[in-house]
Amino acid sequence: MRAVTWHGRHDVRVDTVPDPEIVNPRDAIIKITSTAICGSDLHLYDGYIPGMRAGDILGHENMGEVVEVGAKSSLKKGQKVVIPFTISCGNCFFCSKKQFSACDNSNPAETADASEIMMGHPMGGAFGYAHLTGGYAGGQAEYLRVPYSDVGPIVIPDGLDDDKVLFLSDILPTGWQAAENAEIEPGDTVAVWGCGPVGLFAIQSALIMGAHRVIAIDHYPARLMLAKQMGAEILDYREVDVRDALTEMTGGIGPDAVIDCVGMESHGIAIDNLVDTAKAHTFLGTERPHALRQAIMACRKGGRVSIPGVYGGFADKFPLGQMMEKGLSVKQGQTHVQKYSEKLLQMIVEDKLDTTFLISHHASIEDAPDMYKHWHDDQNEYTKIVLKPALAKGDVQTLKEFAHEPA
Incomplete structure (x- = not known):
């Protein structure tokens, strides 16, 4: 599959990498339909977050269609889901207190040790955000493996456009x-x-x-x-x-x-x-x-x-x-996404929350290196970029054009 990968400070590329596979009964695989570049990704782009390795797949604001499920997943093929950026087991001391971003089981031992030394306790797992948070592949790609898919994903009702719900991820x-x-x-x-x-x-x-x-x-x-x-x-x-x-x-x-x-x-x-x-x-x-x-x-x-x-x-x-x-x-602290998912989704369905007003551009995954540069250098014109694998390279859609003076 094609994926957006980190190779160093201000060096983002699109590479061909192996497709993700089910490795745990609670896993699911989703086909990405929309994924966004987050402001937090700029800290990776600028090289300020330790624990990144060349070839790491970026992206923690992800959603898509379920295409494969493990034996213990609660998801079904064909469902449309938004994936919280926090990876949470749902069963540990912290998850039981709805402090999902502090999950004690989602960061593998080999990476948890490093974050414990740096932070005092192991950090919870997160998608596409350095090996201090588990080294999980992100979703700026065609497919994504979702651990603990019986806990995190938000099943989206039919009829809701991706742009309205994508930001439930983060x-x-x-x-x-x-x-x-x-x-x-x-x-x-x-x-x-x-x-x-x-x-x-x-x-x-x-x-x-x-x-x-x-x-x-x-x-x-x-x-x-x-x-x-x-x-x-x-x-x-x-x-x-x-x-x-x-x-x-x-x-x-x-x-x-x-x-x-x-x-x-x-x-x-x-x-x-x-x-x-x-x-x-x-x-x-x-x-x-x-x-x-x-x-x-x-x-x-x-x-x-x-x-x-x-x-x-x-x-x-x-x-x-x-x-x-x-x-x-x-x-x-990092966000306890799952704590708010149901409430915020209902507010979106009832049009009590507007989630699309800040999106300025849609682009393909193949255009990600240019989009990262724009997101870094042209933040007045690029207020939010959503990457869509279904778009062809060069098919950048400008949704809003902004003046250079505040209204």
Whole structure:
């Protein structure tokens, strides 16, 4: 089969690789119909996530048609399913608490040992995301092996287009969990750093959960336009001092809750970020947490901090004292996708959630190397890319064209 493979920093290729096979009775094989490039994939593309090996198949936002099942799979051939990016057994201590991304059985021993050394405990398994999370092949390919297929896959009712449900795999529940972790109360002002796909879904979720105001922070005009269209107030961090602006907008108090949807690769020319960037480029550090520092400093006393943005190691100059003295509550972590699947699918069916507004391009798997480069370099024009194996090479479909100034 054809698959998108990682070969080093900024080196993504499309190779012919062996087809996946059933290796466990709980496995299933799906024929991929849609798979997306995630913002988290850019951390792999930029070489910031350890544990990648040349030839690894990328992709953790996947869906398709069931074509083969193991003896203990609950799926049936022909079903249309979305695959959570988290691989979870459903039976361990953590899965029993619905903390599915912390599954204790999905990361094989040979890779779990490395993540335990780095993180303190073994990480849960995940598709297409380094050998620290199990070394599982991803779904930016024609076919995908799905372990624990009796636990993870979301069976999709007939009549729902892929674009409406694909993001149940990751970014929609990630945005929802981010808003949930912010413990939003009626009347709250919530500030969201980063208006990429997760940030936009966090904004949508916060408003559904009852936030009175959501303030979105970014510098890409198209993303800010999308945030504004959803009902958020917007700040371009190139044009304002974000902390001063938030203080003024909240009458000197600060936001009740802040959500960091940026993660380890913050942009900007602030002094702390320039130092972080220099350290990352010289392999003296892994994180550029400028957005998180700013969020903690801006949050009101007694407020809440939610961190869905990906971090991979140790951060310098972390405002621990400020967090403690202000009495902030902090929640973060990989998404427990299966916890939210049924609820979010029902909201999509009832048209209570829009999941297609951010898709800018459809392309074939064969065009993935170019799409990765665009996703990395042209994030104003490429707000979300969905790869479809059925498309022919060069058949890139532009679904939205964005202006270069926010509305």
